[in-house]
Amino acid sequence: MEFLGLRIDMFENIWSYRELFIRGIWVTLGLTAVGYVGGFILGLIVGIGKLSKRKWIHYPAKMYVDFFRGTPLLVQILLIHTALIPSMFGHSLGFFVSGSLALMLNSAAYNAEIIRAGIQSLDKGQMEAARSLGMPHNTAMKLIILPQAFRRMIPPLGNELIALLKDSSLVTVIAATDLLYAGKIVAGAYFRFWEPYLTVAVLYLILTFICGKLITYIENRFSNSYVPSSRKSIFSMRRSEPGGGLR
Amino acid sequence: MIKVRDLHKSFGQLDVLRGIDYDIKEKEVICVIGPSGSGKSTFLRCINLLEEITAGEVFIDGVKINDAKTDINDIRREVGMVFQQFNLFPHMRVIDNITISPIKIRKMSEQDAEELAMQLLEKVGLSDKANAYPEQLSGGQMQRVAIARALAMKPKVMLFDEPTSALDPEMVKEVLDVMKQLAIEGMTMVVVTHEMGFAKEMGDRVLFLDQGLLVEEGTPDEIFSNPKHERTKAFFSKIL
Numbered sequence: 001m002e003f004l005g006l007r008i009d010m011f012e013n014i015w016s017y018r019e020l021f022i023r024g025i026w027v028t029l030g031l032t033a034v035g036y037v038g039g040f041i042l043g044l045i046v047g048i049g050k051l052s053k054r055k056w057i058h059y060p061a062k063m064y065v066d067f068f069r070g071t072p073l074l075v076q077i078l079l080i081h082t083a084l085i086p087s088m089f090g091h092s093l094g095f096f097v098s099g100s101l102a103l104m105l106n107s108a109a110y111n112a113e114i115i116r117a118g119i120q121s122l123d124k125g126q127m128e129a130a131r132s133l134g135m136p137h138n139t140a141m142k143l144i145i146l147p148q149a150f151r152r153m154i155p156p157l158g159n160e161l162i163a164l165l166k167d168s169s170l171v172t173v174i175a176a177t178d179l180l181y182a183g184k185i186v187a188g189a190y191f192r193f194w195e196p197y198l199t200v201a202v203l204y205l206i207l208t209f210i211c212g213k214l215i216t217y218i219e220n221r222f223s224n225s226y227v228p229s230s231r232k233s234i235f236s237m238r239r240s241e242p243g244g245g246l247r
Numbered sequence: 248m249i250k251v252r253d254l255h256k257s258f259g260q261l262d263v264l265r266g267i268d269y270d271i272k273e274k275e276v277i278c279v280i281g282p283s284g285s286g287k288s289t290f291l292r293c294i295n296l297l298e299e300i301t302a303g304e305v306f307i308d309g310v311k312i313n314d315a316k317t318d319i320n321d322i323r324r325e326v327g328m329v330f331q332q333f334n335l336f337p338h339m340r341v342i343d344n345i346t347i348s349p350i351k352i353r354k355m356s357e358q359d360a361e362e363l364a365m366q367l368l369e370k371v372g373l374s375d376k377a378n379a380y381p382e383q384l385s386g387g388q389m390q391r392v393a394i395a396r397a398l399a400m401k402p403k404v405m406l407f408d409e410p411t412s413a414l415d416p417e418m419v420k421e422v423l424d425v426m427k428q429l430a431i432e433g434m435t436m437v438v439v440t441h442e443m444g445f446a447k448e449m450g451d452r453v454l455f456l457d458q459g460l461l462v463e464e465g466t467p468d469e470i471f472s473n474p475k476h477e478r479t480k481a482f483f484s485k486i487l
Contacts, residue, residue: 128297129334129393133348133400134324143347148338 010195017186024182025203031096031168031178035103036161042104043111048141050116061112068109074170077102081174099171107164114156118149151222158215162208169204179203248273248308248435249294249404255302256289256459263289265459266303271404271437276430278446278467279439281456282482287439290456291406294437295326308403324352327397327405331412333389335381335396341368342377345396353400360399367395371425387418391425404435411442443486447471455479 014021049061068076081098092098122145130140169180183200187193249271256264263286271277279287292298294305300313312322336344345367346360355363368374371391381389390410397405407426411419423445430436430449440446446453446467453470455463455478463476474480 123332123334125330125332125334126336129328129330129336131320132295132297132323132326132328132330133396134320134352135348136320139351143351144336148336151338 004194006194006198007192010190010192011199013190014186014195014199017182020182020185021179021199021203024177024179025207027096027177027181028165028168028179028207031100031103031171031176032161032165034100035107035168036164038100038104039107039111039160039164040157042108044115046108046112047115047119050112051119065109065112068106069113073102073106073167074173076106077170077174080105095171095174095176098174099168099176102171103164103168106167107160110160110163111157114153114160115149118153118156119145121152122149154215154219154222158211158219161215162211165208165211166204248275249437250306251290251294251303252305253303254290254293254300254305256286256293256298257301263459264293264301267456267459267461269454269461269464271435273435274433275451276436276449277438277452277454278450279437279454279456280441280443280446280482281454281462285456286459287454287456288408291408291437291439294406295323295328297328320352324400325403327400327402329390329393329397329405329407329410331409333381333386333393333413335389335393337381339380340377341373341379341381341384341392344381344392345399348396349399363399364395367398368392370398370428371395372421385418386414387421390414390418390422394422394425394429398429404437405429407436407438407440409439409441411440441486443471455482457482 046061046064049057050065052058052061077099080102081092081095085093085098085101126144126148127140130144131137135143168178171178172180172184175181180200183196186196186199190196249269251267251269251271254264254267255262267290279290281287289298293300294307294312296312296319305312307322307326310317310322312319335341336347339347342361342364345364346355346357349355349360349363350357365374365377368377371394373388373391373395376384376388376392381392384392394405394410410426411422414422419442423442426436426438426445427449438445438450448467450467452464453467454461455470455474455476457478463470463474463479470479471483474483
């Protein structure tokens with residue numbers, strides 16, 4: 001059976017490589033998770049830094065964003081893996097360290113912009129009201145501004161998660177054994193390209209689909225719906241963890 | 248209690264306040280009136296440093312507030328502020344809007360703060376709304392919660408920045424009634440307002456500001472019945 005050169009029987013061969021693909025999925029998920037969590041925390045710091053009135057905080061934060069948003073991720077991965085890490089440690093620390101570090105530094109730049117915009121989109125009366133009650137700036141940020149801004153950041157932060165998951169495929173250039181790498185191995189072994197890469201594409205699609213569902217769930221959970229039971233659960237979360245759903 | 252000396256405020260090239268001197272005594276209700284752009288809101292916002300003071304001095308209970316050594320957060324704890332746009336925290340229930348500052352800033356126990364909040368809600372007539380979210384309230388109710396929130400810090404003075412200007416007409420009275428009650432209880436109040444009726448009835452002194460200057464001040468009787476300055480007369484001829 002053949003369609004546009006696609007051979008259905010090839011999928012049996014791919015099935016025999018399933019463990020490679022499954023391991024690839026875990027590597028991809030691991031790189032994405034570490035990159036995303038690190039990128040969120042670093043992005044929060046850089047984003048708030050960009051809002052600072054102090055020049056010595058604002059400008060480094062701005063330069064950070066300009067650099068990591070203005071250069072290709074692929075170049076950043078190569079710089080970190082082949083130059084930065086070896087010159088710091090004398091040898092490579094493996095693709096996972098370099099790869100997740102590059103993804104983290106890169107996504108932090110995008111997250112910083114999302115976080116900055118989310119904070120700036122709030123009415124300035126919110127900060128004024130908090131300050132007028134005697135809250136110091138950082139307390140007001142933590143209790144009043146960030147929990148509200150975070151809700152507005154969920155959709156763009158979700159986009160960022162999906163983008164990062166897909167961008168993580170770039171780490172194959174430093175011989176990471178991620179999902180795309182599994183496809184490459186099979187492609188090389190059989191000298192067939194349609195089926196392995198299609199399999200990879202479908203697997204990425206499934207992963208991003210699951211991420212999308214997760215984001216929708218989080219969005220609903222933190223939405224401004226008036227259903228008392230759901231509002232109550234948000235509230236109890238906030239109560240037990242000051243700082244809102246940020247942690 | 249509040250001493251304002253030669254207060255200047257500029258936004259870039261624009262001089263909004265051009266030298267204001269005034270003393271506010273304890274338990275006085277001061278109503279600040281004037282045309283829009285006269286600087287009355289800016290004057291109020293300078294009293295708790297929501298606006299940085301360009302020049303001059305403001306003292307509250309003898310403490311110079313625009314001094315580098317003064318912790319502005321300590322000052323603001325003693326100065327309640329009610330905004331035109333209410334500025335309730337939309338992600339918190341009404342009761343948490345009120346208790347958050349006493350708990351986090353005054354280090355009050357949660358139980359005491361909730362008790363205090365319920366007393367204050369009773370006072371503003373909203374005890375049944377403790378568990379509501381701000382979006383579920385009308386404008387008048389939101390503003391009454393905002394007043395309760397400011398009172399929860401047990402301030403020595405309350406500032407009101409056009410508290411009824413964003414309200415539908417039928418909700419103005421419920422807010423003014425709460426303010427009247429406060430005035431009767433002896434709260435020191437500075438009220439920027441367009442409600443001349445409130446100024447006449449409750450004001451101990453009325454300040455007329457125009458173009459960043461304190462043009463005229465006196466008892467409501469003096470200002471409303473017998474304004475001396477041409478600009479005051481012109482203002483009343485336009486609005487009354």
